Amino acid sequence: MNVDTHYRSDSDGRSFSGLILRGSDGNAVGAGTRVHEGVQDALMAEAYGLLDALLYAEQHHLTHIIFELDSLYLVNLVQSDRQIWKSWGYVVRRCRGFLHENPNSAIKWIGRNGNRVADALAKWAAIEPNMDWTINKVKLNYPxxxxxxxxxxxxxxxxxxxxxxxxxxxxxxxxxxxxxxxxxxxxxxxxxxxxxxxxxxxxxxxxxxxxxxxxxxxxxxxxxxxxxxxxxxxxxxxxxxxxxxxxxxxxxxxxxxxxxxxxxxxxxxxxxxxxxxxxxxxxxxxxxxxxxxxxxxxxxxxxxxxxxxxxxxxxxxxxxxxxxxxxxxxxxxxxxxxxxxxxxxxxxxxxxxxxxxxxxxxxxxxxxxxxxxxxxxxxxxxxxxxxxxxxxxxxxxxxxxxxGGRCRCQMMIYKKNLHPIGGKNS
Structure with a gap:
């Protein structure tokens, strides 16, 4: 998942995040925009962008995921053991916890040229804030x-x-x-x-x-x-x-x-x-x-x-x-x-x-x-x-x-249900 943020000191304390989720073949399977209030600086904006990516991964039960950011400083903080005393330090701790619980996941730095789609989505967030799009497909981990x-x-x-x-x-x-x-x-x-x-x-x-x-x-x-x-x-x-x-x-x-x-x-x-x-x-x-x-x-x-x-x-x-x-x-x-x-x-x-x-x-x-x-x-x-x-x-x-698979391939229409098995239908 590529993450980027758009923040300016004259933006009334608001920051805008862009998320783009890709499959193992490189094709986009999901995207989102987010808006945050009360942001004090660019680093806090980057931390909130990482938090948006974590929440997206948890919501969609993604356990094999690589977070890619163009903020080398934030990536190094997550990968280190340093204590962060800033107000957004809990984001770093939460990301460390997610990576510990999901050992097949990771966080990596990526250059700005490789993060252009997420950057465009972050700028688009001012027009369409807090939106989610599902694109083409998402891989499920079968039972x-x-x-x-x-x-x-x-x-x-x-x-x-x-x-x-x-x-x-x-x-x-x-x-x-x-x-x-x-x-x-x-x-x-x-x-x-x-x-x-x-x-x-x-x-x-x-x-x-x-x-x-x-x-x-x-x-x-x-x-x-x-x-x-x-x-x-x-x-x-x-x-x-x-x-x-x-x-x-x-x-x-x-x-x-x-x-x-x-x-x-x-x-x-x-x-x-x-x-x-x-x-x-x-x-x-x-x-x-x-x-x-x-x-x-x-x-x-x-x-x-x-x-x-x-x-x-x-x-x-x-x-x-x-x-x-x-x-x-x-x-x-x-x-x-x-x-x-x-x-x-x-x-x-x-x-x-x-x-x-x-x-x-x-x-x-x-x-x-x-x-x-x-x-x-x-x-x-x-x-x-x-x-x-x-x-x-x-x-x-x-x-x-x-x-499709080698021998058999099945396709069906699926509608999400957030209720427990045997519980209320939706």
Whole structure:
């Protein structure tokens, strides 16, 4: 983070700070302006600028950060053990404490030429004081439960959608290790992976199917399918309640409801229901919808063009998203040099005839797969890993300056929630 201040002796005791936060690739991800009253000199102004940077880092839970200032004197003070008896000395002590608690952070001096953007923001603070801007992206430190695996990025997934500022992050390898995570507050709730009934039993497969919010009971829930020793008729469904922090076995047979295809894009949450792609023995390829309040399932067969595919060869893939508030499926042929993407929305759950094919995108070259959707945009991963955004209104593709993971890449709309997990929603 680059920090600079603008102060003049004739400025009625006011100083102006400019902050610019950059990612490891050098691209800006955040910026801010601040104004302080009662400033006596330029050094006090620089100290207040450093305080603004510290508060910004703490507010956004940044633990791997380098503060860059063009005040060599202030940087040397922080890096020394000298006692500061000035009124702003507490800023130096606070910065030392932050660096001690976050050993991956540091403070460094930078020349004025390298601090020009922060300097411009400091001067702009007089026009737009105390403003914050989020630019492009910010890196999140994922829950520590998933640091253990050597290839961690290949083994954890986000189940369904972001729900009221919470994510359900799970171990893709066996689905038995998962947490509820609020990235805004960095609060983590470790979920017990099995009920008391099966803790001492030999379970062959546990498959997570959905995470969402029960609006009637004001509760967050996770639904999973449990299979004993590969015996299909002994399988059953369980639902986890955050309020009770326990699992309850559902009252219908495990073989009656299609289980989901284990895909990063085959499940989504929308309006109190969890949805996933499955294969019904009567209807064939379908969308399975589970109402979290009524604890009831609905099955919607896929349109003919979307149901004629071979899962083993994966010639045609279907991905589920929420596009501009509509339940959406994107279908494409995987084994082609150039790909065309077909976007359909569902008008009524349980009614096959209510599928409406809205858009056809392509053919596009170098595009690997869709990874998410927003209001009027669909996000894709290119074959080289770069992420792009397709605007459905303009028909234009724009690179967003982010590179996706090697195997799987997920994108979702996230809204901040400052309340504790299980607390009031905002």
């Amino acid at each position: 520590p439960q998933f640091y253990a695996r050597k290839y961690v990025i290949d083994f954890f997934r986000i189940l369904g959608s972001a729900v009221n500022g919470m994510l359900c992050v799970y171990d893709w390898h066996d689905h038995k290790n998962f947490v509820l995570w609020n990235p805004t507050t960095n609060e983590i709730k470790v979920v017990p992976h099995v009920s008391d009934r099966i803790k001492n039993s030999k379970v062959n497969t546990v498959t997570l199917h959905g995470f969402g919010y029960d609006q009637v009971r004001d509760d967050y829930k996770v639904i999973q399918h449990v299979n004993y020793d590969g015996v299909r008729h002994d399988s059953f469904w369980e639902i986890y309640s955050l309020k009770s922090n326990s699992w309850v076995r559902l009252g219908f047979g495990g073989f009656d409801i299609p289980i989901r295809y284990v895909s990063a894009y085959g499940n989504v949450y929308m309006n109190g229901m969890c949805h996933w792609l499955g294969d019904d023995k009567i209807e064939g390829k379908c969308v399975v919808s589970f109402n979290l309040s009524k604890e009831m399932f609905f099955i919607t067969p896929l349109p003919f063009m979307c149901s004629c595919f071979d899962d083993d060869n994966m010639h045609v893939l279907n991905n589920l998203f929420v596009l501009n508030g509509h339940f959406t499926m994107i279908t494409y042929h995987k084994k082609t040099t150039t790909k065309s993407f077909h976007i359909s929305i569902l008008g009524e759950f349980g009614v096959k005839e209510s599928w409406v094919r809205l858009f056809d995108i392509g053919p596009l070259s170098c595009i690997e797969q869709p990874i998410g959707a927003g209001k009027n945009n669909v996000f894709f991963k290119k074959e080289d890993g770069e992420l792009v955004c397709f605007n459905l209104t303009t028909g234009m593709i724009e690179e967003i300056g982010v590179k």
